[in-house]
Amino acid sequence: MAKLVIPSLLETLYMVVFSTVFSLLIGFPLGILLVVTEKDNIWEKPFLNKVLNSIINILRSFPFIILMILVFPISKLIVGKSIGTTATIVPLSIAAAPFVARIIESSLKEVDKGVIELSLSMGASVPQIIFKVLIPEAMPSLILGITITIINLIGYSAMAGAIGGGGLGNLAIRYGLYRFQTDIMVVSVILIIIMVQGIQYLGNKMSLIIDKK
Amino acid sequence: MITIENLSKSFENGDDKIWAVKNVNLHVNEGEIFGIIGLSGAGKSTLIRCLNRLEEPTEGKITIDGVDITNLDKSGLRRVRKDIGMIFQHFNLLSQKTVYENIAFPLELEGMSKSEIKSRVNTLLDYVELVDKKDSYPSQLSGGQKQRVAIARALANNPKILLSDEGTSALDPKTTKSILDLLNRIRKEFNLTIVLITHQMEVVKDICDKVAIIEDGEIIESNKVDELFRNPKTKTANAFISGLDFNIEEESIKSREFKGTLIRLSYLGDSAKEPIVSKMVKNFNIHANILSGNINELMSTSVGYLILELLGDDNEIKNAIAYLKNQNVSVEVI
Numbered sequence: 381m382a383k384l385v386i387p388s389l390l391e392t393l394y395m396v397v398f399s400t401v402f403s404l405l406i407g408f409p410l411g412i413l414l415v416v417t418e419k420d421n422i423w424e425k426p427f428l429n430k431v432l433n434s435i436i437n438i439l440r441s442f443p444f445i446i447l448m449i450l451v452f453p454i455s456k457l458i459v460g461k462s463i464g465t466t467a468t469i470v471p472l473s474i475a476a477a478p479f480v481a482r483i484i485e486s487s488l489k490e491v492d493k494g495v496i497e498l499s500l501s502m503g504a505s506v507p508q509i510i511f512k513v514l515i516p517e518a519m520p521s522l523i524l525g526i527t528i529t530i531i532n533l534i535g536y537s538a539m540a541g542a543i544g545g546g547g548l549g550n551l552a553i554r555y556g557l558y559r560f561q562t563d564i565m566v567v568s569v570i571l572i573i574i575m576v577q578g579i580q581y582l583g584n585k586m587s588l589i590i591d592k593k
Numbered sequence: 594m595i596t597i598e599n600l601s602k603s604f605e606n607g608d609d610k611i612w613a614v615k616n617v618n619l620h621v622n623e624g625e626i627f628g629i630i631g632l633s634g635a636g637k638s639t640l641i642r643c644l645n646r647l648e649e650p651t652e653g654k655i656t657i658d659g660v661d662i663t664n665l666d667k668s669g670l671r672r673v674r675k676d677i678g679m680i681f682q683h684f685n686l687l688s689q690k691t692v693y694e695n696i697a698f699p700l701e702l703e704g705m706s707k708s709e710i711k712s713r714v715n716t717l718l719d720y721v722e723l724v725d726k727k728d729s730y731p732s733q734l735s736g737g738q739k740q741r742v743a744i745a746r747a748l749a750n751n752p753k754i755l756l757s758d759e760g761t762s763a764l765d766p767k768t769t770k771s772i773l774d775l776l777n778r779i780r781k782e783f784n785l786t787i788v789l790i791t792h793q794m795e796v797v798k799d800i801c802d803k804v805a806i807i808e809d810g811e812i813i814e815s816n817k818v819d820e821l822f823r824n825p826k827t828k829t830a831n832a833f834i835s836g837l838d839f840n841i842e843e844e845s846i847k848s849r850e851f852k853g854t855l856i857r858l859s860y861l862g863d864s865a866k867e868p869i870v871s872k873m874v875k876n877f878n879i880h881a882n883i884l885s886g887n888i889n890e891l892m893s894t895s896v897g898y899l900i901l902e903l904l905g906d907d908n909e910i911k912n913a914i915a916y917l918k919n920q921n922v923s924v925e926v927i
């Protein structure tokens with residue numbers, strides 16, 4: 381059984397790590413832009429803000445499975461094929477990016493308006509405010525947000541397993557559902573639960589440790 | 594140092610337009626502590642925030658050190674802002690940074706080197722007496738300590754002007770006094786010009802040289818602090834002065850209820866220390882009955898008033914009043 385489970389576990393970790401990185405790379409800047417371009421914020425751009433908001437809302441309203449099928453061509457373009465563990469990273473990243481953008485947005489919005497004002501009064505530029513004030517001040521909340529993202533991606537990656545992705549989800553379906561090997565299904569599910577619990581625990585701990593408020 | 598001409602600021606809320614600041618004209622000299630006092634919602638914050646354009650003026654002109662700041666572009670404005678420190682009611686410290694890092698923050702923005710930052714921050718920590726708190730986080734400090742960090746941070750760039758938006762309003766009376774003392778010391782040692790807004794006459798009395806009273810966005814009275822205390826012209830000014838703890842409600846004294854002549858003496862400076870009343874009683878054949886009075890210690894002088902009932906011959910009373918008028922006190926028959 382270990383022969384079956386361990387490669388699948390590694391596949392899941394591989395998908396989750398990379399899709400987390402890529403969704404953050406896309407979603408983090410978007411989240412920052414959503415905040416700073418807002419009305420009365422430090423880089424007010426009403427039109428850009430509206431456009432970004434619409435794109436993110438549209439992307440978020442797609443069910444993941446449908447999105448995954450829709451981006452098959454893109455996966456093929458980037459990875460060379462449209463199914464398999466590596467190919468699944470593409471739809472996972474695209475699905476999680478707008479979610480990340482919203483999470484980052486809401487964390488950054490929690491930052492006290494007063495410290496932004498203070499920074500402006502000291503002649504800080506917009507990039508200085510973003511990188512020296514907004515992000516460091518929001519860090520504990522950002523870590524919690526990233527934790528939720530990772531947990532969501534574990535769930536999505538299991539779902540992706542059903543339609544051609546690899547990983548524990550795929551294993552559970554292949555053996556548990558199609559071949560009635562309940563033990564493998566149970567082990568897969570337990571592993572997923574342990575991952576989710578462990579990451580949530582780590583995220584909470586880290587956020588608590590770095591928060592000086 | 595600072596000249597404000599015809600400054601107005603409006604806010605639009607949908608179809609509503611409110612004028613938070615209306616046609617304000619003020620002049621603040623170098624090295625002066627200038628107070629702006631008003632009730633909540635009077636437009637104080639809006640006015641002071643126009644001085645570094647945290648709020649964009651709708652109309653009017655603000656000149657600082659000869660530069661019209663209302664016309665500056667973004668980079669010019671950023672440069673001018675580095676010459677204007679600001680402190681706030683709720684301190685606005687960076688919650689995830691230590692005391693040291695908070696004070697270093699404006700220097701980091703400047704791109705100053707680590708070693709230069711270190712020596713500057715240490716000097717400032719010493720100056721505000723927080724050396725032992727340097728690695729603490731704001732959440733571990735008292736209100737007074739937080740404001741001292743904020744003051745050190747505001748001074749880091751060697752500004753010429755310090756703005757205080759209710760800088761002591763969140764503090765208890767004793768801490769307020771210590772922060773005001775610190776501001777006064779800074780003003781002297783760094784030749785800083787300070788504009789502070791407050792709703793507490795205590796603050797004005799303790800450190801301001803001049804004061805303007807703002808009501809509904811308009812400056813309704815502006816004067817040297819001692820003059821204002823001696824001779825408040827508006828009802829609001831009177832209300833603020835009588836709001837001071839040790840003041841007695843003057844309106845409760847009604848001249849009809851007394852047989853003699855009621856007079857109100859206002860005195861300023863050294864005359865407050867002279868035994869004027871006792872001399873008057875000795876020189877003239879009258880009795881004086883003290884009904885109410887006070888002395889306020891201002892920054893550089895003292896002012897006060899006294900309400901007396903004078904009993905005796907009409908002529909003697911007239912002469913006594915004439916005598917008082919010669920003693921550098923203003924006399925008003927009630």
Ligand SMILES: Nc1ncnc2c1ncn2[C@@H]1O[C@H](COP(=O)(O)OP(=O)(O)O)[C@@H](O)[C@H]1O
Nearest residue numbers: 604606613631632633634635636637638639640
């Ligand atoms: N950003 C804003 N938008 C709309 N109205 C505002 C804004 N800021 C202040 N005001 C209004 O302007 C008036 C003056 O406010 P403020 O300057 O904060 O007064 P103070 O500091 O004296 O309490 C108030 O009526 C307030 O509601």
Ligand SMILES: [Mg+2]
Nearest residue numbers: 637638639759
């Ligand atoms: Mg205010």
